Amino acid sequence: MATEETVLTEKESLALISQMINKAKNAYHSTGVGAMLWGAVIAICSLVKLSEIHFNYTFPFDIYLLTLLAIIPQIYISVKEKKQKPVKSYDDIFLDYVWLAFGISIFLLVHINASVFGSWEPVAVEYKSLTGHSAAFRFSEFVSPFFLLLYGMPTFITGAACKFKPMLYGGIFCWLCCIVTVYTNIKIDLLLTAFSAIIAWFIPGLFMEKEYRMAKKQEKMHV
Amino acid sequence: MFKDLDPILHSQLRLAVISLLISVKEAEFTFIKEKTNSSAGNLSVQINKLKEAGYINVTKQFRDNYPLTMCRITPEGITAFEKYVNALQSYMKL
Numbered sequence: 229m230a231t232e233e234t235v236l237t238e239k240e241s242l243a244l245i246s247q248m249i250n251k252a253k254n255a256y257h258s259t260g261v262g263a264m265l266w267g268a269v270i271a272i273c274s275l276v277k278l279s280e281i282h283f284n285y286t287f288p289f290d291i292y293l294l295t296l297l298a299i300i301p302q303i304y305i306s307v308k309e310k311k312q313k314p315v316k317s318y319d320d321i322f323l324d325y326v327w328l329a330f331g332i333s334i335f336l337l338v339h340i341n342a343s344v345f346g347s348w349e350p351v352a353v354e355y356k357s358l359t360g361h362s363a364a365f366r367f368s369e370f371v372s373p374f375f376l377l378l379y380g381m382p383t384f385i386t387g388a389a390c391k392f393k394p395m396l397y398g399g400i401f402c403w404l405c406c407i408v409t410v411y412t413n414i415k416i417d418l419l420l421t422a423f424s425a426i427i428a429w430f431i432p433g434l435f436m437e438k439e440y441r442m443a444k445k446q447e448k449m450h451v
Numbered sequence: 452m453f454k455d456l457d458p459i460l461h462s463q464l465r466l467a468v469i470s471l472l473i474s475v476k477e478a479e480f481t482f483i484k485e486k487t488n489s490s491a492g493n494l495s496v497q498i499n500k501l502k503e504a505g506y507i508n509v510t511k512q513f514r515d516n517y518p519l520t521m522c523r524i525t526p527e528g529i530t531a532f533e534k535y536v537n538a539l540q541s542y543m544k545l
Contacts, residue, residue: 242539
């Protein structure tokens with residue numbers, strides 16, 4: 229860039245403004261590690277749960293506890309990425325709130341499900357003891373659509389806000405699976421949840437990581 | 452009638468700095484330097500001028516024992532930038 233004394237025409241000034249705004253927009257690439265982590269964790273949890281049901285065994289602990297454990301590396305990743313960021317954009321702040329709202333919503337949904345399941349379970353047991361067969365309505369069959377509904381929301385918003393198509397399509401995929409899982413049994417629900425996590429988060433995470441590495445490479449070439 | 456162009460903003464490097472800062476909440480000095488392809492000395496002088504005009508806030512802190520200069524546009528800076536762009540557009544229409 230020339231020195232401050234360079235006199236600009238009106239056209240040049242406007243061109244410079246739009247050029248700089250675009251540079252600011254494309255300033256930072258996420259490492260994608262967080263997206264890959266959550267994609268993998270949710271997929272593993274769903275597949276392990278599916279294998280428990282299919283092969284009729286019980287894992288030594290509730291596999292979904294893995295999601296709580298994953299919060300620790302996620303905090304580390306977030307802090308590290310924030311430190312590395314040379315610029316804080318309004319989009320980042322907005323998306324931080326979107327994902328925070330998502331986390332809180334998931335926590336509330338788990339709480340609601342546990343509460344409803346707790347209330348429903350004795351009724352189902354009593355029904356079975358009286359009639360000799362299980363109740364036609366099984367609450368666990370209807371849990372997955374709610375989660376998929378929530379998975380799609382922040383994923384779609386992030387994809388749209390960052391103009392990142394893999395996440396945009398990932399969010400849409402979650403919603404499609406949400407509709408399908410309303411009509412399928414729990415095994416298919418868990419399988420589709422695992423697919424959704426891979427398509428909405430893990431694969432976009434891989435793309436992000438690739439873009440990040442390429443951006444780093446370019447930065448090094450310019451230094 | 453021509454609107455006067457703000458002389459503080461009507462310089463290449465200062466306009467570049469303000470244009471970068473208008474679209475972000477805050478940015479490091481090194482980031483601005485890299486994106487504007489300017490030298491540290493020149494950029495430092497221009498940032499000081501913007502700061503004296505009240506268009507940006509500059510905070511100095513330390514990260515991992517290294518000095519870190521953060522720049523952020525002020526409400527006055529946003530107003531001045533908007534006026535500048537409006538003035539440019541009125542010139543372009545003629």
